[in-house]
Amino acid sequence: MVILKTARELAAMREAGRISQRALREAGKAVEPGVSTAEIDSIVRSYIEKQGATPSFLGYGGFPASACISVNNVVIHGIPSKQQILKNGDIVSIDVGAHLAGYHGDNAWTFACGDVSREAKALMDATREALFEGIAQALAGNRIGDIGHAVQQYVEARSYSVVRDYVGHGVGAKLHEDPSVPNYGTPGRGVRLMPGMTIAIEPMVNQGRHHVRVLDDKWTTVTADGLLSAHFEHTIAITSHGPVILTSPD
Numbered sequence: 001m002v003i004l005k006t007a008r009e010l011a012a013m014r015e016a017g018r019i020s021q022r023a024l025r026e027a028g029k030a031v032e033p034g035v036s037t038a039e040i041d042s043i044v045r046s047y048i049e050k051q052g053a054t055p056s057f058l059g060y061g062g063f064p065a066s067a068c069i070s071v072n073n074v075v076i077h078g079i080p081s082k083q084q085i086l087k088n089g090d091i092v093s094i095d096v097g098a099h100l101a102g103y104h105g106d107n108a109w110t111f112a113c114g115d116v117s118r119e120a121k122a123l124m125d126a127t128r129e130a131l132f133e134g135i136a137q138a139l140a141g142n143r144i145g146d147i148g149h150a151v152q153q154y155v156e157a158r159s160y161s162v163v164r165d166y167v168g169h170g171v172g173a174k175l176h177e178d179p180s181v182p183n184y185g186t187p188g189r190g191v192r193l194m195p196g197m198t199i200a201i202e203p204m205v206n207q208g209r210h211h212v213r214v215l216d217d218k219w220t221t222v223t224a225d226g227l228l229s230a231h232f233e234h235t236i237a238i239t240s241h242g243p244v245i246l247t248s249p250d
């Protein structure tokens with residue numbers, strides 16, 4: 001069931017979103033060669049807790065950390081580790097959620113560690129742009145398929161592929177609500193978008209084929225072909241005057 005939010009709830013979600021975005025930015029500033037992914041996770045956790053919020057992902061379904069940190073061929077759900085030291089040229093996808101006063105914000109960004117290859121940069125740029133192509137379709141009266149189609153078109157025109165096995169989602173009092181928000185779709189199909197809907201749009205884009213597999217730790221999701229993957233996400237609200245990014249720093 002899709003839950004529509006009131007203006008008061010949207011204001012609360014904007015606060016949770018702001019903290020999520022600022023925590024993500026703090027994480028991004030820490031991305032450099034020689035830093036462990038566990039150090040970045042602890043920056044995220046302490047930032048969120050200092051704001052009086054709680055990390056949405058910590059303990060969610062048993063996830064053991066506050067941020068998902070997914071390096072290079074890891075698509076999503078990478079588990080931060082003291083043993084994983086970032087190297088020059090890595091691309092580092094960080095997914096962060098914060099829960100405040102009953103609501104979640106959820107966002108992700110892929111950061112370059114030092115100097116990345118031209119190919120890696122192009123993949124990151126395309127994934128970020130695809131997110132904004134999707135957001136531009138998040139209009140009252142459109143349908144979920146319009147968002148997915150816009151993302152997919154943009155990505156496939158650049159010979160990349162969109163991950164099928166994981167999708168965006170509604171966000172609110174729960175981290176994952178209806179509807180599902182796939183990064184592929186048919187224009188005019190799916191749930192109709194209405195003011196008060198709050199959704200996370202989150203293209204996961206692979207350099208090669210779209211297939212993924214989950215490692216033995218039951219979380220880490222990697223590209224089946226071992227090529228790179230990037231991930232960008234915002235939580236947005238559908239309003240009568242267009243999409244509003246809730247995971248905004250101000």
Ligand code: MG
Nearest residue numbers: 106200202233
């Ligand atoms: Mg999400």
